[in-house]
Amino acid sequence: MKLELSQDAIQRICFSREPSEEDLDAVGNRARWLLYRNMVRARLRRVCRVALPRTLEAAGEVRFDAWVDEWFAERAPRTRYFWRVVAEFAEYTRAKAAIEPLWLQELMRYEALHWHTRHDEGAPDAEILPIDFERVPFVNPTLTLLELAHAVHRPLAEGQASYPEEPTHLALFRRIEDDDTVTWSLNPMGAALVARWQLEQETLEQAVVAVAEARNASLNASFLESLAGLLEGLLERGLLLGSRP
């Protein structure tokens, strides 16, 4: 049997829902290739379980494992970077599997993003200057904003079986100084401002004016006071690093 054909058969043995008799016959050593199938699947399944513990608990092991099996059979890992396997699984499953209720889908999205933020590359690419309204803001390069219909970043309270609807804006990022991954909940205005600053196309002041106009907010004393508090919090937590040169 040609090498490429035998490797195709072995890959199917590893990832298909049930390995075919034809493939097992073709490669021989049936029991040992089934052992490989178990080892390959167990390792990949384990990293998904470790990375998404609350999704696993909420969905239950049977349902979670069925999603993993579906992903193996229909897509399989396309990344050579083991830590990125989780994002591929979550992305595929959210797109293809009927995950109900919606909060469970959002929980998977949140946990997968948290894992990804913890590991993904991203470091300041230029000198960071003190915050200045006349300069382009320097936003943490690992930041991702997430808009959800449920506050899934908070664990379910004891006795609570599901999340009520609660529009939620989350900022996930990795702190530069200690590499800790942080989740911060923002109000809609705060989320809009951070999203605009993240574009890094205009000065901090220009972005504030544009967002306020778009949301029909008056730049009065109360707004400016809230803005000062927001900036202080963002800088303190390491979401906003300062200004770009």
Place this chain on the structure above:
Amino acid sequence: MKEHPGGIGIGFRMDLAEELFERAPDAVQWLELHPENYIRRGGRYRSRLAKARERWPLVTHGLTMSFGCPRPHEREYMDELRDFVREVGTPWHSDHACFGGAHGAFVHDLLPVPFTDEAVSTMVARVREAQDQLDVDVAVENVSYYAAQAEDPLLEIDFLVEVLERADARLMLDVNNVYVNSKNFGFDPKRWIDKVPTERVVQMHVAGHFVRQDGLRIDTHGEAICDDVYELLDYTLRRVGPVPVLLERDNNIPPLDVVLAEVEQLRAIYDAATRGVTESAADRATEGA
């Protein structure tokens, strides 16, 4: 610039990194790391890598180059790998005599290839590509396997030697893998070692393995090294000479003191077996096999 690796090294594990930095034990002379754990990655992996570079010589050992794959290496990965091995200053880069997936998928395991002429040609082509695309010597590691790849298991070493000779490549000799395969397929591991072209060996691996109830041995890197493997290492070092030896521990990682005790045991074997022999792996890597 750090010296070439020599003596006993350990795999650079996040679980042990902080304590390793704090104690910086002299017994650990160099570190091995998997580029796939660092390329495109940030956070603690990157910051700890930078710290490790300041203290130890580093050697890279890949997991996904898949020398047994009939398709050419993914160019994007090879470019990133080339940059990475330059960055860490490794004297050679090794990966496995296996295949790890096809058609863009990755099994994230080291699956064996049959010991056939077609597989030799495939592997020679992949190793040569790697040599062309990286700036360092390329070493091929023998893998442990559980499905027979030939009627005579000793054909594995003939297969490997042909790959090494035709590709003019180095050997990353995994002593534990030789032992595991010898027990699983019933051959004398010393006969296997006797056929190794010693001048091509740049590094060795030793590790612990798991013995199932049915007797099958699985290369887990999650147990203590067994006495037979220590003995085979001694035999191998006496034949090959003082090439750097890595203790692989990737699962069930014990406290650092337990790892260091194994390192000390390896060191004693290494010193006794290589006393009086001065040629190093670095000499081989720079002078040619």
